[in-house]
Amino acid sequence: MDNQIGNEPNNSAISFLCRQPNIKWQPDVVLDLDDANGGIGNVRGNIFDFLGLAILSGSSIVLPSFQSRSSTDLSALWNGKTPFSTFFDEDHFIATFAAACPKMNIYKPKGNHSLPLPLHNRYGMPSMRQDLYPDTRDTEKPNTPSAAVKDLQSWILAQPDRDPKNITLISVGRTLWEGLDTCSLPPAVRRDFGSSLRLIPEVRRLAALVTYNLALTYHLHDIDPRLPYYPSSFLGAHLRTENDAKNAGWLENATPSAHADFDGQTDAYLSQAVERNLQIIYVASGNTSEISKFAKKASLLHNITVTHKTALLSPTDLSTLQALSWDQQGLVDYEVLRRSSSFAGYAKSSFAFNIAITRNEFVDWNRESLWLMPGDRRREDLAFDDGVSRIWGRFEWQEERMLRGAWP
CATH class of the missing domain: 3.40.50 (Rossmann fold)
Known part of the structure; x- marks a missing residue:
């Protein structure tokens, strides 16, 4: 912590x-x-x-x-x-x-x-x-x-x-x-x-426990809290399919390049894990049934293990987590995901974009990615890709503002 x-x-x-x-x-x-x-x-x-x-x-x-x-x-x-x-x-x-x-x-x-x-x-x-x-x-x-x-x-x-x-x-x-x-x-x-907006101590304590238990459970020996990220341990994925995203219409675009719904997001995240040769995915989601669905899909298609914060805490610490608000629980994921070996998120989510921008700054990797504008030449299905983080799908309004307006 x-x-x-x-x-x-x-x-x-x-x-x-x-x-x-x-x-x-x-x-x-x-x-x-x-x-x-x-x-x-x-x-x-x-x-x-x-x-x-x-x-x-x-x-x-x-x-x-x-x-x-x-x-x-x-x-x-x-x-x-x-x-x-x-x-x-x-x-x-x-x-x-x-x-x-x-x-x-x-x-x-x-x-x-x-x-x-x-x-x-x-x-x-x-x-x-x-x-x-x-x-x-x-x-x-x-x-x-x-x-x-x-x-x-x-x-x-x-x-x-x-x-x-x-x-x-x-x-x-x-x-x-x-x-x-x-x-x-x-x-x-x-x-x-x-860095002046540091998360509350209880969230950081729980994130440290989740990361420690993740390393212990899956023998991820390169997880070192002194590093800005862990080079070859796990893919961090933000699965944004909760009801508020559905109500906002974020999941309705069925175009394959949009990566909008459950299959669109999880297909992209699994392809990234396979490309990076990562056998563990730590997923952040406020929907437990979607996490279970993703875990079954990952295991069946690629023999990849999907885990999450509630599976990596003791009963006492899990009770502490569950006493937090929905957004506060998400902060635990936010802290863990920022140091993942490779990060995958969805373009409509400012949560995911913030993580990618922070990682780009502190991992010091391909800083030129922040200077891109939506009209610049790039893949039609990726809003951001700097080699350590990918934001799948496109959302030009957010791309225009966050790449040069969000703080790491």
């Missing part, structure tokens, strides 16, 4: 963003992320976009919260706010930014402070991604970081209920991979800023 993927965050690398000479820190402006939602992939994207705006504008923040998912309907993502610590290590985050960005105050939502009510209007951050909106170049409102800061400043001055003698609290609407172009930043900044 003590070994994170990559190195421990280096505060001097993170402070590269916070100590830009053009930043004018204004402690009397406090931003509050109003409506982050989704699973780990989307929530990370919402928070990092928000943090980018806060730092560049010299603002303080309220520790971000986000909407919880319903325990009875996985498609229902607006089930009331849940705290930052539901997913992320709060102490680690606050300590990281206290050292790297000491001028950015972080207020806890229910802390001992006297923040005023937020301004009546909610602020909508414009995109900072000029690569997504090239037509705005050389206009009055280009999609650049500096233009986004000016937009916020102008917006604040135009608010009729602003009190210049008091702290201004602003509710900020979420954006998703519309913040800083991560590929424009030094690698150390990408890695360390991304």
